Amino acid sequence: MFWTRFAGTGALGLETFSRGAARVTFMDNTRMARRVLELNIAACKAGDSVDIRDCDVTNPPLAPAPADLVFLDPPYGADLLVPALEALEKRGWHKDSTLIVAECGANEALTLPDFLVERDRRRYGAAQFILLSHRMPTD
Numbered sequence: 001m002f003w004t005r006f007a008g009t010g011a012l013g014l015e016t017f018s019r020g021a022a023r024v025t026f027m028d029n030t031r032m033a034r035r036v037l038e039l040n041i042a043a044c045k046a047g048d049s050v051d052i053r054d055c056d057v058t059n060p061p062l063a064p065a066p067a068d069l070v071f072l073d074p075p076y077g078a079d080l081l082v083p084a085l086e087a088l089e090k091r092g093w094h095k096d097s098t099l100i101v102a103e104c105g106a107n108e109a110l111t112l113p114d115f116l117v118e119r120d121r122r123r124y125g126a127a128q129f130i131l132l133s134h135r136m137p138t139d
Contacts (some may be wrong), residue, residue, distance in 0.1 A: 006057055006074050010022075010037040013071070017046050025051040027060060034130075058083040066095035076105035076126070085132075086113050100132040 007013065007028035017024050025045070034054065041050050055061060057072070058080060070093065071133055074080035081104050088094055104110065106128045112118065117139045120131040 006072060006080075007037050007052070008033055008073065010040045012073065013050075014040060014044050014046060016046065016069075016071075019047060023049055025053060027053045027055050027057045028108055029054055029056045034122065058087045060087055060091050060093065063088075063092035067093050067098050070098060070100045071096065071103075072119065074101065074105040076123075081108075081110060082113065089112065089113070089115060094134065096134045096136070098134065102130045102132060104130070 007026035010026055012023075013024045013026055026037060028037065035051065038054065041047055041052075053061060057074070070088065072081060072082060072084055081102055082139070085100070085102070094100070104127070106123050106126050108128070110130070112132070115131045115135055117135045118130055119133055122129045
């Protein structure tokens with residue numbers, strides 16, 4: 001199982017690890033975020049189960065295997081969510097059964113790529129969480 005997102009401090013990915021994820025993949029290309037992420041991984045003793053990719057999530061490497069679950073939390077208002085969704089799809093990080101959890105600002109409007117369908121949306125304060133999956137023939 002792989003988990004991907006804009007890594008930041010790694011809090012969400014490390015939480016999934018603590019709840020039984022076999023493997024966590026983080027993507028971030030900012031030096032400060034990666035340093036904090038490395039410190040948090042060490043504090044959680046998760047090093048052997050973690051893969052850190054030094055990359056821009058809008059231009060990821062080819063996936064070693066499609067993800068079961070993808071978390072994306074780009075900076076609010078940066079218009080990076082849709083480009084990241086498209087890039088991850090193109091590079092093999094999604095499959096038909098992948099659940100995608102995308103976080104963005106509560107007032108951000110999104111035009112989803114045609115291959116995705118919204119399953120649920122929740123707003124909490126300044127954030128909204130959108131559950132997405134691949135569009136199936138019955139959608």
